[in-house]
Amino acid sequence: MARVLVAYGSKRGSTAEIAEWIGQTLREEGHQVDVLAAGAARDARGYDAVILGGGLYARRWHRDVQRFARRHATTLRAVSVWLFSSGPLDHSAVERDIPPTPNVARWSARLEALGHATFGGRLAEDAAGFPASSMARTMAGDFRDRAHIEAWAKAVAAELG
Numbered sequence: 001m002a003r004v005l006v007a008y009g010s011k012r013g014s015t016a017e018i019a020e021w022i023g024q025t026l027r028e029e030g031h032q033v034d035v036l037a038a039g040a041a042r043d044a045r046g047y048d049a050v051i052l053g054g055g056l057y058a059r060r061w062h063r064d065v066q067r068f069a070r071r072h073a074t075t076l077r078a079v080s081v082w083l084f085s086s087g088p089l090d091h092s093a094v095e096r097d098i099p100p101t102p103n104v105a106r107w108s109a110r111l112e113a114l115g116h117a118t119f120g121g122r123l124a125e126d127a128a129g130f131p132a133s134s135m136a137r138t139m140a141g142d143f144r145d146r147a148h149i150e151a152w153a154k155a156v157a158a159e160l161g
């Protein structure tokens with residue numbers, strides 16, 4: 001059994017839900033898991049593995065997860081780290097592996113991450129704020145595929161042993 005932290009950066013809640021689904025899968029596979037908002041997580045110490053995920057905004061990870069990664073980089077480099085991004089507002093993420101954006105790829109290198117996955121995102125029709133509200137006119141929808149996410153979490157769980 002491994003102790004695992006799933007820390008996420010999410011503006012509108014959909015990445016938070018992905019993190020919960022990942023946490024639930026890892027628990028079902030026998031691991032002890034904390035799922036925390038990266039802005040609220042105080043420490044990365046005390047875990048065997050950390051999964052960091054963020055919603056994508058202008059091809060960058062949500063700032064809370066970048067801040068967490070920066071602050072805890074030394075600790076994170078010493079444990080097993082996996083990353084995920086959530087963003088594409090279409091079905092592309094289930095059709096093919098989408099590589100990390102340059103911003104996330106830099107974090108992957110810096111933290112010596114063992115893997116990265118891109119999952120579809122969600123944008124509500126009534127999303128508030130600019131430019132989200134105008135994007136929502138043509139791109140609203142929930143493109144997260146729970147089976148895809150759980151399959152990835154199971155593969156991570158298998159690597160944890």
Ligand SMILES: Cc1cc2nc3c(=O)[nH]c(=O)nc-3n(C[C@H](O)[C@H](O)[C@H](O)COP(=O)(O)O)c2cc1C
Binds near residue numbers: 122
């Ligand atoms: C202003 C804005 C910019 C976005 N930029 C990107 C982007 O660069 N790449 C991408 O794949 N998705 C992008 N998205 C889609 C979001 O990543 C998607 O809605 C995601 O599910 C948001 O996560 P959250 O609900 O956890 O905040 C953008 C959405 C908004 C509203």
